[in-house]
Amino acid sequence: MKRHVDEGGVWKPTLNASPLFDRSDFFERMEATGHPALLQWSGRLREICDQRLVSNNDALFESWKAVLDRLPAVGRGSLDAHGEVIRVVGQCQSSDPTGALRADLLQLNPWRIGPYHLCGVDVDTEWRSNLKWERFASKVYFDDAKVLDVGCNNGYFGFKALAAGADWVMGVEPFLLYTVQHEIFRRYLADPAAIGVMPIKAAEIPADLRIFDVALSMGVLYHRKNPIGHLETLHGALRKRGQLILETMAIESDSADVIVPKNKFAKMRGIWFMPTVGMLKRWLKRIGFEEIEVVDVSVTDASEQRKTPFMPFESLSDFLDPNDAAKTIEGYPTPVRVVISAVRGR
């Protein structure tokens, strides 16, 4: 693998460093659009990937590399993302008779979103994300779309978007472990250059790109200290008439209100604002979104989110009041999950 540095705009390989994985093919795809804002951003992203995906002698980093190197040699075009489980089909040279592949994948826990299947191993993730996908997919026109998935985790929804006809997908995910999980499956796509998960935070997306046809922000807003800034970033990334799918936790009410938890909310740190559905709609409208439509409201249950061998930590049932499921463990109202579709109007 090559590493590049920017020297007066020229990208040159350097010695003594090997990236965890190479994103060049994706950047070439971005640059081929000829869009000036994308050209400029891809230069910066190459630099960031170079810094963040390069070996830093961290033992964990080396163990991730080793897992990637040991993956089954199944050819390109073997990833099937049409069904509920994203699976590598085709002939696996072995279907894990020794359990070594399962052990490798388990080592990369927690696996939050999925499910996946790879050569005899069911990666049973915390979330059955196919249920979330089914709540909004029919509302989105993915054909030939350029898709941005902010907080994409291991990119499950990006793979689904490609299978639904998207042209290319950029994921934004600051936690490297999840980008490694993504890379495990990306290599089996017929066209791996069509998707790239960037190791960046949402706040690093440049303002007012006006490029993407579809932006997904799912399971992210309630973690943001500045939720309105997050929605503005998404608005800016979309082209005129581009569509946002916003999925988040909210309090089920049409009145415009917001809870600012004293400390934790459903045992989660870093929850700053828990808005009502009415407040979410008001934020979106003020930012300049139109055609704001609540697509789905649901209560998550343990058939959708639970502890599994691939995610052995606390999960949903540990976060609610054991005597009253209408309350979180701290006594706040139990939130619903809402999916809202909105269109960039100007």
Ligand SMILES: C[S@@+](CC[C@H](N)C(=O)[O-])C[C@H]1O[C@@H](n2cnc3c(N)ncnc32)[C@H](O)[C@@H]1O
């Ligand atoms: C609850 S998960 C949601 C994953 C997926 N989008 C879904 O809906 O199932 C939130 C994701 O956002 C990522 N994340 C955390 N901070 C972020 C930030 N500042 N910008 C973008 N993503 C972030 C987390 O690492 C995690 O993968």
